[in-house]
Amino acid sequence: MNLPHRRWNPLNGEWVLVSPHRALRPWQGQVDAAQEAAALAYDPSCYLCPGNERAAGKHNPNYEGTYVFENDFPALLTHQTNPIQMGLLRSEPACGICRVLCYSPHHSIRPSTGIVDAWCEQSAELFAHPDIQSVQIFENRGAMMGASNPHPHGQIWATSFIPPELVKETNTRVLGDYWKQEWQLAERLVCSNEHWVVVVPYWAIWPFETLVIPRRAVGRLTDLEDVERETLSEILERLTARYDKLFDTSFPYTMGWHQRPNGVADFYLHAHYYPPLLRSATIRKFMVGFEMLAMPQRDITPESAAQLLRS
CATH class of the missing domain: 3.30.428.10 (HIT-like)
Incomplete structure (x- = not known):
């Protein structure tokens, strides 16, 4: 879909505006200096x-x-x-x-x-x-x-x-069906192994946002078996390597695990990766204007982002 459209996030019930035609717009805004320690x-x-x-x-x-x-x-x-x-x-x-x-x-x-x-x-x-x-x-x-x-x-x-972001994710049980659908379509699949799937979610807000989902429905990291812990280390290493190779830089991001809070009966463990880079190691996505006052918006499609990470 190359025309503007909205995509629904079933985890929190919110929408994101996708505007693929804006990906070619010229950039004369802030360019950060490349920082390699x-x-x-x-x-x-x-x-x-x-x-x-x-x-x-x-x-x-x-x-x-x-x-x-x-x-x-x-x-x-x-x-x-x-x-x-x-x-x-x-x-x-x-x-x-x-x-x-x-x-x-x-x-x-x-x-x-x-x-x-x-x-x-x-x-x-x-x-x-x-x-x-x-x-x-x-x-x-x-x-x-x-x-x-x-x-x-x-x-x-x-x-x-219980923090608000976890409260909003009241429908995590859909992740079991969701990863299977993404596995079949393969458009937004980044990498996978025997126990884990990494995708750019259909409703992603950040340009190269990813979602790490266990194939087996578990609520917490403590529910993982030893082999699932081992394959998790492997899949995260592969994901961060793809991030670093994308723009040949130490790729910045915020990542975190959402796991079942105490007192909550039904929850599907998953991790979010939110990287800010947009076009290069020095140009990032800013959440301002319409994003802060109205709703999230992205330019490059999740499908394009996933293809770049796969390659």
Whole structure:
């Protein structure tokens, strides 16, 4: 479809405007400088490297694999505030636990193993906490996506409430039928293996957005069998390699897992990847204007994006 049209997102019930004819428009807007960090094994000034002092004064151990610590500047705390209700003004307590997960002692290389096991271990521990309803695992890769440190790492925020994005995804059970349809059509399929499927979703908003879906219906990372953890590491390595090769750069993105919150009976595990790059390593998509005031809009079609990632 080369004419403007809307596509429906069955996960959250929202629409996205697709305008393929705009992909050829000239660009005279902001062009970011290409940022490629030096490939260092160890950086003495890095807050996350083994043995180094962090900004808050604590020291990292000389870890050799993954390393998890309580965030020194957490967005959520364990103690509660008092709720407020004054007419239209309303607030309620928001508590939680925020952690940082260093993927590797190496300052520049993301390992292919160990991360999934750490995600599962942290999920099991935090979901068992009596005050936690939801566990959000995410990663901001690259300065363009707000990463404050280039050392390979992600974050885990466990919350006393269910975040709105998870509340909106009330129909995740459709993912079982959805990945099978995408598998048959193959237009938006990026890569797959025995247990996982990666697609550019039909309703994608970001130019090279992808969705990682397990073939077997599970609600949480902790439900995965050992072989599914292994093949997940493999499929994520293949996906990030395709991202990096697309524009020959360390591809920035925000990614994260949506898994079943406590108290929710029916939920299908999946991961979202939201990369900002649009045309090259230096031109990104901006969510402004119509996107902020009306509805999401994209130029290149998900089918075109998937074909570029496959190739």
